[in-house]
Amino acid sequence: MQPVPRGRPRPLVGATALMLALTLSSTAVLAYADLLPQHLDLGFDLDLGLFEDTAPAGLPHVAQKIALGGPLSIVAFGSSSTEGVGASTPAAAYPARLEAGLRRALPHLGSKITVANRGIGGEAVDEMLARLDQDVIAPRPDLVIWQTGSNDALRGVSLDHFREATEAALERLRAAGIDVVLMEPQWCPTLDATPGADRFRDAVRALGADLGVPVIRRSDLMRDWIGQGRLTRTELFASDGLHMADGGYALLAEAAQDAVLDGAEAAPVALAEAGTD
Template identity: 65%
Template sequence: MSTSHPAQPVRPFASRWLRRVALAAGLLVIPTAVLAYADLLPDSLDLLGIDMSDTPDLPHVARQIAIGAPLRIVAFGSSSTEGIGASSPANAYPARLQADLRTKLRGIDVTVINRGIGGEHVDDMLARLDRDVIGAEPQLVIWQTGSNDPLRGVSLEHFHTATLDAVRRIRDAGIDVVLMEPQWCPKLEATPGANRFRDAVREIGKELDVPVIRRADLMHGWIQQGKLTAKQLFASDGLHMADRGYALLASAAAESILRDAGPVQVTQPVAE
């Protein structure tokens, strides 16, 4: 899924990844050369001869950043991706994530597509995987899952197997994956076995070497660190997050993406 991109001016986010990509491809070590020859760069950075120990967890995201190409992300999931509990769609985590990444990756055209539908469990989401996720041709999918499954009686074994298969399908399509575990909230805490789905998401991430956003731990941490109170964190239904919680989640997701994409320096320009 290679797209031709014309030469562009030096961008302030260019980093050591840009230098590695250019050197490995035998190009001049300047951003315009890499951008001009974007079609010549393979989708997998390890094919460029870069040491595998340096290969990022999100190689397709790293490639887009390195060549200054548009970055498309699909936020896939259920109600907390859709933004239930937020005061407006602009305050849902995908919209806030798009704004955060555009600020951090100055000059990159970042688009985060919200593909969250409230109430869905794993089978509901798999039914639209090709259309809503793979068909959108993103470089990254953030899949928030495991919240509704215990509430709707999905077996843990089925959830684990179906999620594993789906992550493999997404990656086989040349798309990076980040998993997001279920939220911490009183309703899920009171649901027998709910924590096992959280643990299953973590296990799948470990098994497939996929980054996992540990949302439950993050939410506990925000309260313990005094970033907000439990009342400020949750919407009135006690299940979904409110605006301030979604803003913190978006910020944590942006940091996770940039960390897992490799040593990207977003504030220092490349010396000419």
């Protein structure tokens, strides 16, 4: 098959996709839209036979699963903030709270939404990349939320190495057909006292902007939660001055949920492509 020039529609491949395009009526698809929260207006362009050969905006795989009724699989990948160090129980960590929140927000998917916690405390970028295949790519999730950058700053990892390794991993995730949301380092007393820590926060933001990957700006959010009186410092931070406490994880889960739903809303949904593998 000859390659199709970028920017031009390309035909669907595979008999399964063709059958789905022929049998999935616009009425049936739009019925799913009625089940979505008002926050999420997918606004389909129901050109079921074609899609653009360009890098998709938003979170297209998540949007497809929401539109077609799931299942929706998410991997929360990162270090201690993902594992839930500082939380009173595993259920109070942000991944478990995110799963519960998305099930409430998308009741037509309900238990078909899963969020796997693949956080390991203390890891920097090289340790995370060593398990990227096993913990993230092999399970073939629709979305990975990657929290990164905190331990790299604390351990003196080269900023250039962090950027290059993270960018290479993001490209691998995209090549595997996985949507990605990045989560930047936290704001906390320990990182405030670490020279150059803000450069890792800025590097995560820059990678997101350069590659079109949504970024949860956790540092700004945490400052806002204090400034707006939503949490006290005791409710936000664990006693070690580095990790979050239950109150912080609860609001972080809300921010992650917003990122997922906003990313799905921003994505053009190629519904017929959902039948391909």
